[in-house]
Amino acid sequence: xxxxxxxxxxxxxxxxxxxxxxxxxxxxxxxxxxxxxxxxxxxxxxxxxxxxxxxxxxxxxxxxxxxxxxxxxxxxxxxxxxxxxxxxxxxxxxxxxxxxxxxxxxxxxxxxxxxxxxxxxxxxxxxxxxxxxxxxxxxxxxxxxxxxxxxxxxxxxxxxxxxxxxxxxxxxxxxxxxxxxxxxxxxxxxxxxxxxxxxxxxxxxxxxxxxxxxxxxxxxxxxxxxxxxxxxxxxxxxxxxxxxxxxxxxxxxxxxxxxxxxxxxxxxxxxxxxxxxxxxxxxxxxxxxxxxxxxxxxxxxxxxxxxxxxxxxxxxxxxxxxxxxxxxxxxxxxxxxxxxxxxxxxxxxxxxxxxxxxxxxxxxxxxxxxxxxxxxxxxxxxxxxxxxxxxxxxxxxxxxxxxxxxxxxxxxxxxxxxxxxxxxxxxxxxxxxxxxxxxxxxxxxxxxxxxxxxxxxxxxxxxxxxxxxxxxxxxxxxxxxxxx
Amino acid sequence: xxxxxxxxxxxxxxxxxxxxxxxxxxxxxxxxxxxxxxxxxxxxxxxxxxxxxxxxxxxxxxxxxxxxxxxxxxxxxxxxxxxxxxxxxxxxxxxxxxxxxxxxxxxxxxxxxxxxxxxxxxxxxxxxxxxxxxxxxxxxxxxxxxxxxxxxxxxxxxxxxxxxxxxxxxxxxxxxxxxxxxxxxxxxxxxxxxxxxxxxxxxxxxxxxxxxxxxxxxxxxxxxxxxxxxxxxxxxxxxxxxxxxxxxxxxxxxxxxxxxxxxxxxxxxxxxxxxxxxxxxxxxxxxxxxxxxxxxxxxxxxxxxxxxxxxxxxxxxxxxxxxxxxxxxxxxxxxxxxxxxxxxxxxxxxxxxxxxxxxxxxxxxxxxxxxxxxxxxxxxxxxxxxxxxxxxxxxxxxxxxxxxxxxxxxxxxxxxxxxxxxxxxxxxxxxxxxxxxxxxxxxxxxxxxxxxxxxxxxxxxxxxxxxxxxxxxxxxxxxxxxxxxxxxxxxxxxxxxxxxx
Numbered sequence: 001x002x003x004x005x006x007x008x009x010x011x012x013x014x015x016x017x018x019x020x021x022x023x024x025x026x027x028x029x030x031x032x033x034x035x036x037x038x039x040x041x042x043x044x045x046x047x048x049x050x051x052x053x054x055x056x057x058x059x060x061x062x063x064x065x066x067x068x069x070x071x072x073x074x075x076x077x078x079x080x081x082x083x084x085x086x087x088x089x090x091x092x093x094x095x096x097x098x099x100x101x102x103x104x105x106x107x108x109x110x111x112x113x114x115x116x117x118x119x120x121x122x123x124x125x126x127x128x129x130x131x132x133x134x135x136x137x138x139x140x141x142x143x144x145x146x147x148x149x150x151x152x153x154x155x156x157x158x159x160x161x162x163x164x165x166x167x168x169x170x171x172x173x174x175x176x177x178x179x180x181x182x183x184x185x186x187x188x189x190x191x192x193x194x195x196x197x198x199x200x201x202x203x204x205x206x207x208x209x210x211x212x213x214x215x216x217x218x219x220x221x222x223x224x225x226x227x228x229x230x231x232x233x234x235x236x237x238x239x240x241x242x243x244x245x246x247x248x249x250x251x252x253x254x255x256x257x258x259x260x261x262x263x264x265x266x267x268x269x270x271x272x273x274x275x276x277x278x279x280x281x282x283x284x285x286x287x288x289x290x291x292x293x294x295x296x297x298x299x300x301x302x303x304x305x306x307x308x309x310x311x312x313x314x315x316x317x318x319x320x321x322x323x324x325x326x327x328x329x330x331x332x333x334x335x336x337x338x339x340x341x342x343x344x345x346x347x348x349x350x351x352x353x354x355x356x357x358x359x360x361x362x363x364x365x366x367x368x369x370x371x372x373x374x375x376x377x378x379x380x381x382x383x384x385x386x387x388x389x390x391x392x393x394x395x396x397x398x399x400x401x402x403x404x405x406x407x408x409x410x411x412x413x414x415x416x417x418x419x420x421x422x423x424x425x426x427x428x429x430x431x432x433x434x435x436x437x438x439x440x441x442x443x444x445x446x447x448x449x450x451x452x453x454x455x456x457x458x459x460x461x462x463x464x465x466x467x468x469x470x471x472x473x474x475x476x477x478x479x480x481x482x483x484x
Numbered sequence: 485x486x487x488x489x490x491x492x493x494x495x496x497x498x499x500x501x502x503x504x505x506x507x508x509x510x511x512x513x514x515x516x517x518x519x520x521x522x523x524x525x526x527x528x529x530x531x532x533x534x535x536x537x538x539x540x541x542x543x544x545x546x547x548x549x550x551x552x553x554x555x556x557x558x559x560x561x562x563x564x565x566x567x568x569x570x571x572x573x574x575x576x577x578x579x580x581x582x583x584x585x586x587x588x589x590x591x592x593x594x595x596x597x598x599x600x601x602x603x604x605x606x607x608x609x610x611x612x613x614x615x616x617x618x619x620x621x622x623x624x625x626x627x628x629x630x631x632x633x634x635x636x637x638x639x640x641x642x643x644x645x646x647x648x649x650x651x652x653x654x655x656x657x658x659x660x661x662x663x664x665x666x667x668x669x670x671x672x673x674x675x676x677x678x679x680x681x682x683x684x685x686x687x688x689x690x691x692x693x694x695x696x697x698x699x700x701x702x703x704x705x706x707x708x709x710x711x712x713x714x715x716x717x718x719x720x721x722x723x724x725x726x727x728x729x730x731x732x733x734x735x736x737x738x739x740x741x742x743x744x745x746x747x748x749x750x751x752x753x754x755x756x757x758x759x760x761x762x763x764x765x766x767x768x769x770x771x772x773x774x775x776x777x778x779x780x781x782x783x784x785x786x787x788x789x790x791x792x793x794x795x796x797x798x799x800x801x802x803x804x805x806x807x808x809x810x811x812x813x814x815x816x817x818x819x820x821x822x823x824x825x826x827x828x829x830x831x832x833x834x835x836x837x838x839x840x841x842x843x844x845x846x847x848x849x850x851x852x853x854x855x856x857x858x859x860x861x862x863x864x865x866x867x868x869x870x871x872x873x874x875x876x877x878x879x880x881x882x883x884x885x886x887x888x889x890x891x892x893x894x895x896x897x898x899x900x901x902x903x904x905x906x907x908x909x910x911x912x913x914x915x916x917x918x919x920x921x922x923x924x925x926x927x928x929x930x931x932x933x934x935x936x937x938x939x940x941x942x943x944x945x946x947x948x949x950x951x952x953x954x955x956x957x958x959x960x961x962x963x964x965x966x967x968x969x970x971x972x973x974x975x976x977x978x979x980x981x982x983x984x985x
Contacts, residue, residue: 075724082718104856107867111848114869118843119712125684 032269036241040234047230051223058216065209073202076127080195083123086116087188090146094180097153098173106157113150117143120187127194139190146183152176242271249275258282306377308355309362317376318448321386324374325430325444330388332430333395334451336459337365340422340467342381345413353413360411361421368402384452392429392472399425399470407468422468426458518983519703521964523976524716524725526732526844528684528709530873531667534653535608538616539876540893540974543653544729545687545707548968548977550591551656551672554582554601554635555647559968559980561750563648567596567657567673568635577642582635588696591677594659598629604657605637617654619899620645623923641924652894653973675700675979685709689978701966701982711871713845720744720959727960729976732845735959736789742962749956750970752802755794755846755891757854757949762909763886765831772946774825775887776815778861779854779949787849794952799939800898802953807935811943811950822861833862840868840888842875846954850889858887883907891954893974898922898938901947910947 093116097109124139153176159165160173245265252262260283265275304316312320325332339361346354358381365383369375373387389395403423410418430451458473465471529541534551548556554568565571568582588596605627608615623643628636637646649655662671670678675697676689686708691700708725710716716734719725727744728735738744757779765771781796788794795803798811839855841847848869855865870878879885885907892900900906902919915938922938925931943950958967958976966980 078722086714103859103865104852107852107855110867111852111869115712115848116714119715119718122684122711122715 032267033242033271036269040237044227044230044234047223047227051220051227054219054223055216058212062209062212065205065212069202069205073198073205077195077198077202079123079126080191080198083120083127083191084188084195086120086123087184087191090116090120090184090187091181094150094153094177094184097150097157098177098180100157101161103158103161106154106161110150110154117147117150124191131197132193135190135193139187142183142187142190146180146187149176149180149183153180241267245271245275249278253278253282258286260286309359309377311362311366311383312374312376314376314378317374317378317384317386318445320374321448322441322444324386324388325448326441328388329432330390331392331432332451333385333387333389333392333398334428334430334448334455335385335387335395335399336378336426336452336455337383337385337399338424338459338463339381340424340463342421345419345421349413349419356413357411357419357421360409361406361423364406364409365402368398368405384455386448389429392427395427395429396470396472399427403468403470424459424462424467425470426455426460426462426473427470428454428458428473517985519701520705521702521727521978521981521983522686522706522708522725523960524710524719524728525707525976526710526716526730527842527872528711530876532670532678532681532687533658533666534616535604535656535658536614536616536667537876538880539872540653541872544974544976545689546656546670546672546674547653547973547975548674548979549676549689549705550670550674550678551653551658552674553650553652553655553657554584555651557648557651557971557973559971559977561970561972563651566651567601568650571647578639580637580639580646582637584633584635585696586633588673589694590659590662590673591671591692592662594661594671596657596659596673597632598635599632600659601635601657602627602629603660603663605655607658607663608655615654617649617652617894619903620649620652621655643923651973653975676705679704684711698979700979702978705978707976711843713848726964727958729958730844731788731792731954731957731959733788733849735957736791738959739791744959745962746957747960747967748969749958749967750804750972751893751956751974752805752895752972753891753893753954753956754797754800754802755850755889755951755954756800757951758888758890758908759946759948760883760885760887760907760909761911761947762883765829765835766886768829769946770825770829771831773815774822774829774831774861775858776946776949777818777825778822779857779951780817781812781951782817783857784850784853784951787846787853788954792955792957794954796952797950799943799950800892800901800948801935801939804953805896807932807939809936809939811939814943815946815949819857819860826862831862834864835862836864836866837886838866838868840870840875840879840885842888842890843869843871844891846891847889850951854889880907883909895972898935898942901938901942908947910945912941912945915941915945 090113093109093113097106097113100106100109121143124143153173156165156169156173156176159169165173245267249263249265249271252258252264255262260279263275263279263282265272304313304319305311306313321334339357342354342357345357358377362375362377362383365385366375369385369387373385375383375385378384387395387398389398403425407420407422410420412418428451430447454473458471461473462469462471525541525544527539527541529537529539529545531537531539532542532546532550534543534546552566554566554571556564556566558564567585567588569585571580571582573580582598582601584598584601585596590596594600605621605624607613609618609621609624609627623639623641623646625638625640627638630636639646643649657673658666659671662669665671668681673696675692675695677692679688679690681687686706688704688706690705691703693699707729708719710719710728710732713733716728716732717737720728720734720738735746739746757775759766759772759775761767761772766775785794785796796812797803798814799809801808803810837858839851839858841851851867851869855867858865875888875890879888879890899919901908901910901912902916904911918934918938918941922931922934925934942948960967963984964981965984966982968975968977968980971977
């Protein structure tokens with residue numbers, strides 16, 4: 001299975017980043033999942049940081065603007081408003097001067113006027129001038145005119161108080177008083193310009209401020225949506241690239257019989273490694289299982305067969321024999337066979353050759369019986385057979401040919417000497433039992449036992465009457481001792 | 485069930501804790517204590533170098549802040565070592581040995597040592613020096629610096645007041661490279677450095693971070709010039725300044741506001757009507773005495789409002805000085821008598837006289853009152869309102885005036901009457917001899933006796949018309965503290981000042 005190393009990238013702006021990460025993966029610098037998770041978390045972090053930076057920047061800007069307003073513009077506004085008031089008060093003070101009737105009053109008025117003028121001058125100096133130099137020149141001119149006017153008034157009023165003023169002087173005083181009013185008014189209007197300018201500025205600034213804030217709120221909302229979207233995409237990505245693969249592996253493993261080739265995860269990360277490990281583990285387990293099954297089969301075989309000859313053992317004979325008795329509709333022949341003078345083989349040629357002889361005979365006997373017939377090694381040189389036959393005669397015939405066959409094929413032992421072997425057989429027949437009763441198994445077991453005993457007795461007879469012959473034992477009647 | 489809940493809540497607890505921590509860090513900011521101060525000061529000095537100008541305002545801004553002397557008068561009025569760490573007087577009383585502090589740097593990094601100190605002192609006392617308090621150092625012969633930490637001052641005659649004189653603003657330590665430019669860019673060794681000056685507006689100082697001593701608590705200080713009464717009131721009202729360094733008519737009004745309080749000071753202020761003794765008709769004793777009779781001192785005592793009560797004086801020493809004698813009764817208010825004296829002295833009715841007044845409250849208000857008083861005895865008075873620079877040039881330096889209203893703030897400055905070329909134009913051999921005897925006094929008792937005679941002499945000669953001692957109180961924001969209240973030096977030392985909330 002070809003693992004896909006280049007996967008679809010949902011976040012294309014970071015294509016380069018993922019490519020770089022892929023390269024690192026190829027060189028095994030960092031493991032896959034960490035890289036992916038880190039990459040995506042990093043992405044989201046970058047987004048959040050970008051949002052924070054944007055917010056910070058905007059806040060700084062807003063702070064600057066507000067700071068500017070409080071530190072510069074609002075004080076300037078207040079100054080300019082105050083200026084207007086102070087300029088207007090010059091009129092009143094001018095009156096004081098004109099209407100003073102003693103030098104003390106006159107001086108007091110002058111001191112106040114000068115004081116007020118000085119203050120006005122100071123305030124004008126602090127206002128921003130760069131916007132309108134022409135106006136600045138105008139204001140300076142008005143102030144000069146005012147000061148000059150006041151000086152003149154002062155001199156004339158002094159004359160008047162001293163009683164030295166002429167009619168001309170008196171009317172001049174009135175004229176100058178009027179001029180004073182005008183000039184003061186003019187000055188007040190001129191400096192009023194500053195007030196309105198600065199007010200405008202403040203208004204526009206606060207408009208800008210609210211615009212900024214609105215824009216920023218909008219941006220923030222967009223960013224939040226974007227972040228949410230990213231998180232959603234990340235969740236999806238996670239689902240498909242991580243969770244699904246894990247689930248696939250899990251499903252493959254939880255089958256009843258997992259197929260190792262299915263336990264695989266595409267890609268090149270920890271999940272792939274995990275899948276690989278699980279796969280090899282499952283493979284190992286399956287190999288073990290197969291091995292165990294074989295062993296089990298072997299054990300089962302060994303439990304029921306004779307290791308030397310490969311024939312069934314006693315246990316198996318009983319089990320299979322009972323089954324046959326229960327199931328068969330035909331009569332069942334039970335035979336016990338014994339190799340004649342077998343001890344001689346052992347004594348003359350050793351146990352190894354004896355074993356060989358046993359195997360030889362067993363094979364021959366098996367060859368002469370059908371597959372369904374049950375043949376077991378009953379003892380050292382004893383065999384037992386349970387087979388379905390048509391009649392006892394039929395059975396006898398089978399065993400006769402079997403014995404002949406054995407006799408006709410001597411076993412080849414060490415030193416290549418053929419050695420003739422003969423058999424003695426005891427036969428009995430069990431009639432089929434057609435009725436079905438409870439405890440049938442015990443019954444058939446008892447019947448088998450009985451049959452084996454009968455066959456054994458028959459064998460004893462055969463041995464007793466010269467060996468190499470078949471003796472019959474009938475059930476219920478004992479019959480057939482026909483010599484061969 | 486509890487167990488289950490606990491397990492579920494545990495991660496929640498952790499998150500809550502994290503959130504709380506975040507709030508603690510980013511929560512609403514607490515109001516910070518201010519580290520800047522803006523004080524109003526009435527007179528703008530033409531120069532910021534107290535070693536070159538008699539304007540006390542230069543010292544007010546720079547003393548203890550930008551400039552330091554070998555000694556200083558501290559907040560309790562005591563004489564303390566400053567750039568010198570101690571001194572000893574030789575047995576014959578003719579030489580002082582000062583130990584000079586180490587690791588002191590000027591604001592531009594130039595090191596301060598005994599050689600620099602010697603330079604400063606020599607510059608102060610040499611022929612042709614413009615130092616306004618040169619008179620104090622008449623007894624000094626030579627100054628030498630055998631090594632960087634030792635300064636030896638040799639005297640012609642004993643001078644017990646020398647360590648005190650070294651604490652005057654005019655005796656501040658300067659260094660050669662910047663001495664000539666200190667008027668506009670003062671460079672000293674103090675806890676504050678000169679930052680900027682807006683002509684006609686303010687002077688700003690900032691904290692000196694390389695100061696040799698304990699750092700000041702304020703980061704920035706501005707001295708804002710109050711050019712008009714209207715302006716002062718306005719700025720105080722709107723909180724554009726945190727206090728006033730000098731008493732003004734506005735002080736009385738604002739003293740009743742809960743956000744301000746009055747801080748007393750122990751300054752020796754003498755408001756006088758100075759007479760140009762060299763200009764006729766004031767060169768005649770009788771005329772001058774007539775002036776003293778003509779002025780209604782008592783009537784002047786309300787120019788600062790009803791809260792602030794100045795004390796009348798009869799000579800050039802203040803009531804709180806131990807050697808003071810009350811000479812206020814020497815020339816009782818008697819306009820008729822004054823007129824008579826004037827006529828007998830040959831002064832015509834309506835004789836024109838110009839009264840120069842400085843841009844201060846006592847100048848503005850006092851000037852009007854005094855003009856009336858003078859008018860009442862037959863003078864024809866013209867008020868001449870000058871700005872400070874003009875006053876210093878025209879009246880103080882050029883001596884182009886008839887009468888002027890002025891306040892003298894230096895402590896123990898009777899020596900001005902012995903100076904050759906002081907703007908009073910008063911020259912009296914008798915007085916000079918008397919003054920010399922005073923300087924040679926061997927103990928306090930003798931000193932005080934002689935000072936009494938000095939006062940009498942000045943009053944007898946009616947050199948000036950002595951009006952009153954202005955009570956010195958600063959009007960300051962209630963949250964400010966750390967003022968040097970008992971220093972007799974006209975100054976506003978910033979180093980201990982801080983906001984309490």
